[in-house]
Amino acid sequence: MSALLAISSAPLALEPLVTALEERQQARGEGCGAICTFLGVVRRTHQGREVRHLDYEAHEALALRAFGIIADEAADAWPDTLLAIHHRIGRIEIGEASVVVAAASAHRDASFRACRYAIERVKQIAPIWKHEFFADGAAWVEGPVADPADETLRREAMERACA
Amino acid sequence: MSALLAISSAPLALEPLVTALEERQQARGEGCGAICTFLGVVRRTHQGREVRHLDYEAHEALALRAFGIIADEAADAWPDTLLAIHHRIGRIEIGEASVVVAAASAHRDASFRACRYAIERVKQIAPIWKHEFFADGAAWVEGPVADPADETLRREAMERACA
Amino acid sequence: MRVTVQFFARLRELAGCSSWTCEIADGATVADVWQAAEQQFPAIAAMAGRVSCAVNADFGRMNAVVHDGDEVAFLPPVSGGSATERD
Amino acid sequence: MRVTVQFFARLRELAGCSSWTCEIADGATVADVWQAAEQQFPAIAAMAGRVSCAVNADFGRMNAVVHDGDEVAFLPPVSGGSATERD
Numbered sequence: 347m348s349a350l351l352a353i354s355s356a357p358l359a360l361e362p363l364v365t366a367l368e369e370r371q372q373a374r375g376e377g378c379g380a381i382c383t384f385l386g387v388v389r390r391t392h393q394g395r396e397v398r399h400l401d402y403e404a405h406e407a408l409a410l411r412a413f414g415i416i417a418d419e420a421a422d423a424w425p426d427t428l429l430a431i432h433h434r435i436g437r438i439e440i441g442e443a444s445v446v447v448a449a450a451s452a453h454r455d456a457s458f459r460a461c462r463y464a465i466e467r468v469k470q471i472a473p474i475w476k477h478e479f480f481a482d483g484a485a486w487v488e489g490p491v492a493d494p495a496d497e498t499l500r501r502e503a504m505e506r507a508c509a
Numbered sequence: 510m511s512a513l514l515a516i517s518s519a520p521l522a523l524e525p526l527v528t529a530l531e532e533r534q535q536a537r538g539e540g541c542g543a544i545c546t547f548l549g550v551v552r553r554t555h556q557g558r559e560v561r562h563l564d565y566e567a568h569e570a571l572a573l574r575a576f577g578i579i580a581d582e583a584a585d586a587w588p589d590t591l592l593a594i595h596h597r598i599g600r601i602e603i604g605e606a607s608v609v610v611a612a613a614s615a616h617r618d619a620s621f622r623a624c625r626y627a628i629e630r631v632k633q634i635a636p637i638w639k640h641e642f643f644a645d646g647a648a649w650v651e652g653p654v655a656d657p658a659d660e661t662l663r664r665e666a667m668e669r670a671c672a
Numbered sequence: 673m674r675v676t677v678q679f680f681a682r683l684r685e686l687a688g689c690s691s692w693t694c695e696i697a698d699g700a701t702v703a704d705v706w707q708a709a710e711q712q713f714p715a716i717a718a719m720a721g722r723v724s725c726a727v728n729a730d731f732g733r734m735n736a737v738v739h740d741g742d743e744v745a746f747l748p749p750v751s752g753g754s755a756t757e758r759d
Numbered sequence: 760m761r762v763t764v765q766f767f768a769r770l771r772e773l774a775g776c777s778s779w780t781c782e783i784a785d786g787a788t789v790a791d792v793w794q795a796a797e798q799q800f801p802a803i804a805a806m807a808g809r810v811s812c813a814v815n816a817d818f819g820r821m822n823a824v825v826h827d828g829d830e831v832a833f834l835p836p837v838s839g840g841s842a843t844e845r846d
Contacts, residue, residue: 384617405765405767473767486835491834492834596752608753635750638752652750655724
C-alpha cells in the first residue's frame, strides 16, 4: 500500500494515492464518501517567461515531518478526514505533476476544505525549493519563510480553505 | 482521448480524465497549472442504515445536456478553467466511485472553486437518481427538483464554491 | 397528436411503466400531458408538484406547448452526484 | 563542539557548499551557528533574516541551544507545492 506522505523523484500518480486513502478510510467511522484531490502541474510560462523545466530540491526528512504536521493539523480541524501528500523532487518537465494532495472524508465539504488547507500549508512550510529554468537562465523561487509555529500563515491557510 | 463529459456504466477512473483535461488545457492560454478533482464514493452506511449497494439511473441524453450547461456556467465564472464530469450508472458497490469531477486551470484557486461548483450543480440539476439498497429494503433518494433556470439553487452552488 | 412520455426512477415505479404514448389535443402543454398521465397512472399523483420536465432531451417548462412526436420526460427530484447524501 | 551545517537551494549556491562542519563553543545557539556560517561563507549574508532552521530534521528556532553532533539546516524561503507560483 502506498505511503500517505512521500517525497519521491519518480513521476507522481494520482490513482494509487486515492486507492491507499480509500482503503484506510473505509475502515474508519462513517467510511469514505468523498475524495478531493489537487495536482500541481508544471506550466509552460511563468510571469511571461517561457519555462524549460523545473528542478525541485527538498530537505527530505524535514519535508516528511512538515507533511506530518499538516496531516495532524487537518485531522484536528476535520476529524473524519484523512490526508495524503506526495511531492516530487528533481527535474520535472512541462505538463508533469510536482505535487499531489488528496483528502478523503465521509462528507464532501470536509474533503474540499482539508485538501485546500493542505496545499496551502505545503506551500507555506514544506522545506522544498523550486528552481525554474528558462531559455535565458535560471531562478530560485522564494515564498514564505517556513515556520510551522507562525499563526498568521496558518490562519491564512485556514481562511483560504474555509472562506 | 476521453470525453470530458460522460455517463457510463463502466467503473470510473480518475487518471484518464485528468490526462484528457491536461492535454486540452495545455494548449490554452497560460496552460494547466492546477487540477482539482472530486470523487464521490459509495459509503457503507447512510443515516445509520447499512447500505448493500446502490443503483443509479439517468436520463442519459439530458444528463449530458446538464453537464454541458454546468461546464458553460463554470467557463463563464472561471474563464481559464476546463471541466470534466463523469457519472456512473447502474449497480455500484460499496467503495466504488459514482461520480468524478475534475477542473483544470492555470491557478489553483479557480480549480478548487470550479470543481466544487460543478459537483454542487451536478447534485442540483443532473437528471440522475440514486436507488439505495439496504438489508431490509430499498429507497429512492430525492434531492432538489432539477431546474437549470432556478437562480436560487445556482446562487447556492456558487456560494458553496466561493465562500 | 401523439407524444411519447417517459417516466424515470420513482415515477417509473409508481407508473409501472417507463414509456407511454399519449394521445392529446393540439396546443396541449407539458402540464396537460402530466394531467393525462395522472389519469392513466393515478399513483404518480403522489409526486405532483415535485416534478420537472424535459422535452426532446432538453430541459423544459410545464407551460411549454408540445408538438406531435415530442418526447416528454418527467423527472422526480434528482439525487446524482456524490454518494453521500447529506454532505 | 561540532555541529553539521546544511545549506539548501539558493543558500547552498551562495555558500558553494551543501554541508559544513562547524566548530563552535558549548552553549551556542542556532543564531550563533548562522553567524559562524556567515564568517565562513560571506555570500549567505544576503539571505540573513529570511531564513528558518531545522535541528536534527525537526523545525527549530534561531535561539535554540545546539549540542555536539547536532545537524543544523538553514532553509531559504520555501516554494514547494503547486507549480504555479502566484496562484
